Every structure is written in C-alpha cells, then in structure tokens.
Amino acid sequence: MTPELRRDPIIGRWVIIASGRRLRPSDFKPEAAASDDVSKCPFCPGREADTPAETFACGPARRKPGQPGWTLRVVGNKFPALDPAGRIHRHGVGMYDEMDGAGAHEVIIETPHHVRHIADMEDCEVEDIFRAYRHRMLAAAQDKRLQYALVFKNYGRAAGATLSHPHSQLIALPMVPIRVRQEMDGSKAYHDYKERCVFCDIIREERRFAERIVCEDGDFIAMEPYASRFQFETWILPKEHSGHYERISAGGIKNLARLMKTVMAKLRRATGGAPFNWMLHTMPLRDHENAHYHWHIELMPKTGTIAGFEWGSGCYINSLPPELAAKTLNET
Amino acid sequence: MTPELRRDPIIGRWVIIASGRRLRPSDFKPEAAASDDVSKCPFCPGREADTPAETFACGPARRKPGQPGWTLRVVGNKFPALDPAGRIHRHGVGMYDEMDGAGAHEVIIETPHHVRHIADMEDCEVEDIFRAYRHRMLAAAQDKRLQYALVFKNYGRAAGATLSHPHSQLIALPMVPIRVRQEMDGSKAYHDYKERCVFCDIIREERRFAERIVCEDGDFIAMEPYASRFQFETWILPKEHSGHYERISAGGIKNLARLMKTVMAKLRRATGGAPFNWMLHTMPLRDHENAHYHWHIELMPKTGTIAGFEWGSGCYINSLPPELAAKTLNET
Numbered sequence: 001m002t003p004e005l006r007r008d009p010i011i012g013r014w015v016i017i018a019s020g021r022r023l024r025p026s027d028f029k030p031e032a033a034a035s036d037d038v039s040k041c042p043f044c045p046g047r048e049a050d051t052p053a054e055t056f057a058c059g060p061a062r063r064k065p066g067q068p069g070w071t072l073r074v075v076g077n078k079f080p081a082l083d084p085a086g087r088i089h090r091h092g093v094g095m096y097d098e099m100d101g102a103g104a105h106e107v108i109i110e111t112p113h114h115v116r117h118i119a120d121m122e123d124c125e126v127e128d129i130f131r132a133y134r135h136r137m138l139a140a141a142q143d144k145r146l147q148y149a150l151v152f153k154n155y156g157r158a159a160g161a162t163l164s165h166p167h168s169q170l171i172a173l174p175m176v177p178i179r180v181r182q183e184m185d186g187s188k189a190y191h192d193y194k195e196r197c198v199f200c201d202i203i204r205e206e207r208r209f210a211e212r213i214v215c216e217d218g219d220f221i222a223m224e225p226y227a228s229r230f231q232f233e234t235w236i237l238p239k240e241h242s243g244h245y246e247r248i249s250a251g252g253i254k255n256l257a258r259l260m261k262t263v264m265a266k267l268r269r270a271t272g273g274a275p276f277n278w279m280l281h282t283m284p285l286r287d288h289e290n291a292h293y294h295w296h297i298e299l300m301p302k303t304g305t306i307a308g309f310e311w312g313s314g315c316y317i318n319s320l321p322p323e324l325a326a327k328t329l330n331e332t
Numbered sequence: 333m334t335p336e337l338r339r340d341p342i343i344g345r346w347v348i349i350a351s352g353r354r355l356r357p358s359d360f361k362p363e364a365a366a367s368d369d370v371s372k373c374p375f376c377p378g379r380e381a382d383t384p385a386e387t388f389a390c391g392p393a394r395r396k397p398g399q400p401g402w403t404l405r406v407v408g409n410k411f412p413a414l415d416p417a418g419r420i421h422r423h424g425v426g427m428y429d430e431m432d433g434a435g436a437h438e439v440i441i442e443t444p445h446h447v448r449h450i451a452d453m454e455d456c457e458v459e460d461i462f463r464a465y466r467h468r469m470l471a472a473a474q475d476k477r478l479q480y481a482l483v484f485k486n487y488g489r490a491a492g493a494t495l496s497h498p499h500s501q502l503i504a505l506p507m508v509p510i511r512v513r514q515e516m517d518g519s520k521a522y523h524d525y526k527e528r529c530v531f532c533d534i535i536r537e538e539r540r541f542a543e544r545i546v547c548e549d550g551d552f553i554a555m556e557p558y559a560s561r562f563q564f565e566t567w568i569l570p571k572e573h574s575g576h577y578e579r580i581s582a583g584g585i586k587n588l589a590r591l592m593k594t595v596m597a598k599l600r601r602a603t604g605g606a607p608f609n610w611m612l613h614t615m616p617l618r619d620h621e622n623a624h625y626h627w628h629i630e631l632m633p634k635t636g637t638i639a640g641f642e643w644g645s646g647c648y649i650n651s652l653p654p655e656l657a658a659k660t661l662n663e664t
Binding site for chain 1: 334335336337338339341343344345346348349350412413414415418425426427428429430431432433482484485486489490491492493501503505506507509510511512514533534537540541558559609610611612613630632636637638639640641642643644645646647649
C-alpha cells in the first residue's frame, strides 16, 4: 500500500498511514518484562497507612476509611504533581509567566487485587471505576481554584506506570490544558462552519462506513479513529451529544463499563497485552454545555516509541491502517 | 520546593515543575541495554548496496557513489514513511480529508563508524552533518510538491532509533506540520502584540537571567528553556534573527558544530549517555523570511516516559527545574 496522509477533523493533525514500515529491521532487543515486588505495593490491602488520606471508597458500609475491606479506593497521590493546599497566583518573571502549582492529584486504586485486568473484572467492579471518576470530578468542580480535571490511566511501564497495581489518576489543574483547548477550538471552528458537532458527525460517518467500529450499544460506540496516530488507537464516545462526562447517568455508567470490558478484552488479545494509556477528555469544570464539545475516552496501546519526527512535527506515522486494526480486533 | 506552573511563551503550553516527584518509588526494573549486531548493520561501510541510492556524500573526490571511502552519506530511507515519487492529490473521504502520502524520507549516515558519539567526533565531522542538513533541505526546497523539511535525530532505542549506527533523518512533507504551525502562530501573535521576535526576546532574557545558559559563542546560544518539558531539555538558537536554517553561512556551520559538540559532551556526562532526540525547527520551504520566526534546535534527552497525563493534556511534568539542570551541566 502506498502511504497516505489523513487529517484529524478535530484539531487538524495529519497522520501518515504507512503500512510498509512494519517490515523495518531492528537491531535492538525487545524490552525486558517488568519485575514486580508485591510485598512492597502501597496500593495493596493492609497497607492503607502508606497512602495519603482516602477521599472516596467502595466496599461494605460498616468499613471505616483507611481500613481494609474496600473494593475500590481513592487517595491523594503521595508525590503530587500539584500542591493541594496552594493558592492560585499568576505572576510574571521577566518576560515569562508563572502560576503557583496548586491543584489536585489523586489515585484511583481500582481493585484490591495486585494483578487484575479490566477485561477480567466483574461488571460491577468496572462500574465502580467510572463511578469514582464521576465522583472525583464532581468534587474537583467544587474547588473554584480549579478549571479542569483530567482522568487518565497508565497500564504497564512503557505507558508510564511506575506502580503496577491497577490504578487510574486524576489531576485537577488551575488552567485548561493546551490539548483540550485545541480540541475545543477545533470543534468550535467546525461548528461555526457546519452548525453541527464534529464528534456527532464522526459517529454518524463511522456508522455509515462501518469499517472502523470496534463495538457499540445503544449508548456508546468504540471505534478506531480515521486518522489514528497509533496501532489500535481506540476512541469511546457517547452516542448522544454530551460535553460533561460527570453528568453521565447511572445507566450510562453500567453500559460504559460493559463496553469498556469488551474493548479491553479485544485489545488485550490483539496486542498481546501491550501497555496502554487512556485519557478522558471532557469539558472544563463548571463550563456550560455547548453544541460543539463532546466528551470521549482516547485509548492508546503502546506498541511503538515516539521519536524525533513525532516530537518535531506533532504528526504521527502509523503502520497499521485503522480499518485493518478494527478488522483484527473483531476477528480475534 | 512547592510545584510551580510555567508557561511556554511561544505556544502557551504549561509545564509543571515538581521536583518532589523525583523521589517516587518504582517497582519496575530499568530497561535492559540494547544489544547490537554490527555484522548486519546496513549503514556500515561495505554494505552500500543495502541502502537505496545516495543523494549526498562526503569523502575523497575520486570516490564513486555507492562505494566505500565516504565519511558521511545520505541515502533514501529503505522503508520510507512517504512515497518519493507520489503526486500530491488532496481529496475528501466522506467528512474526512486525505492526501496522497508523497514526500521525501532520507537518512543521513553521519559517520562510517558503527559506534561514535557526537562529542567524540572531530569538529569537521560534525560540520559535515550540519552541512548535509543544509544541502538536503535546499534540495527538498527544489521540489514544489513539498512544503516542509523536518530534520531530526533519534539516538538510542528509547528515543525511537531502530538502528544504532549514528544517523539523522530528513522527512519532507507536503504540508506544514501542526507543531511548527503552532510555533509560527504563537510567535506571530507575540510579534503582533510586541513588535519583537519572541525567540530574540528569550535570548535577551536568558542572557540577563544568566541561570539557564549551557554555553554560547558569538553566533549561537544553548540554554535550558524556562518551561522545559523534560530533564535537561536544551535549545540551541542563532543569536541573530534568522528563519531559515538552510541559509546558514559556512562560518555559522563551523560554530554550530563546535557548540553542539560541547552541549553533547555536557549532556552525556550529566545524563549518563541517555538516549535523546533532536529536532531542527525552521521555516517552511521557500517561505519569505519574516520578523517573528527564528530557527532553532530542540534537544530532548529521554530520561522518562510520556504517560496519560502528557497525552491527555499536552502539558508536562518535569521534576528537574531548568536552572538546576543548567547548573548540573556546567558543573560536570
């Protein structure tokens, strides 16, 4: 196949789809598997005292915070990227701009089991994860210093996890991060021109093309985006237009959890359990709903390395066309 | 130190400087060292037939293309991300936009030696690398299909190199990539407001602050940027305003080569020879010089992993303040 260039319709990023590059030789060995010392894991039950205070938990009603017995637990990050107590103070430093690093940094410990893949969890366990996301985003919205809450998950060392016990994180920021700003600007420009939501249009087009869909139900759709940056990059979107993830209904959480389990099982089979990241892109905290921004989850298995070309250009070279990725996911 | 948020003055990206996070525990082992089979290296002398045709070389005048004896050699990439012969044809696919993947993808084999660090090369060898960049960018500018030539170097597997023999790459694209577009837009907005080049202002500020400079001479300055994304991120800029790298003088190449050797020696000592990327950011091919865009090299040692937070936000968490990075580089 000759390479082709595809443009992401939201932010205008071009991706090179070049399947011939899968055949490149390499004189480096694959990465060694991660070792793991469970006896020191600070997220395992019985070591509750090793983490900062609990802000949310699931488990029996009689259990007290900080005690074992939980099935999911949210705690402050022991090494927070931002200072939970800080004041927001913007100031100049010569020509530069600085802000005190105030914000929230929490860890969602998804399960008491040290090793447990999303695809192997019970439905109700996965529901609790997405319920915890909602709860902590609503809590972050109460803090008027904060403008944005980003929820993400790093699975596996190559995806940036430093601890292997299954967990997600929430970082709440005193500004809207540039990546989300670009999506909001791009989807607004599309809406200004077309008077339609670009994400709603993508869902409609993908259902019409029917070659990049991974799975769907009445509420959600999982698909390989047209301009996929990575092999098996997968996006999950609500079918009905909605800007704020944290306004998801109880029924929505049930369906999202079930769909995510299916997606994760397919991805695990197709990528051999590759490390992955997922990121939840939603509206800034307390912003009014609008007609152009649509929350979604971006899921990126880590099957390659970001190199100088990607850093220098912001473009990506993907050797697996998303149509083929969807086919592979649906065959296995 | 409490974390602080710093804003990049060019594209407005925020970076969290959080030195406390260096203390985080990790239950993963460090990555295994790369193995290397020199007998199969397609870039070593004597295996010239294993690469596509030569487009530039340095070495004795009597040498014929494709023969050994070269000291530097530029060839087509055997697994090109873009099709050198393709036509540029933009078209729609439903709501999406596509372009045929036409462009150039070349490899600059920097030395006949299979193992040779920039810091250990002779001055004239490093000069040849920067001369080759200029030559190939000028050649790319002749091809009216192409709008941008990105030169970059991946050193070490974690930085995305698939072959360890020292080399750089040039990818010439039929569009201006999003990352460069953002820098051009940002520096234009700064110029519209201040009527000054933001890069020239940065150089002036850094010389005034004198705490983030790595080294400088009459023509160039190397510094840790104020909002460094990564530990020991280093930028190299010409002191005199200039948009097009490929218009560099012969004397400029000599000075740039000498400065890069110094920078690379300092970085190697400070990072223990960590993998790195460098990217040359310059104007789009054939664009007229303007008062706001200023070419530069971004050099990023690979000392950590990009994870969900960075992917989801476009922001970065850096645990080493650039002032401390500069101090470390200048002490060792």
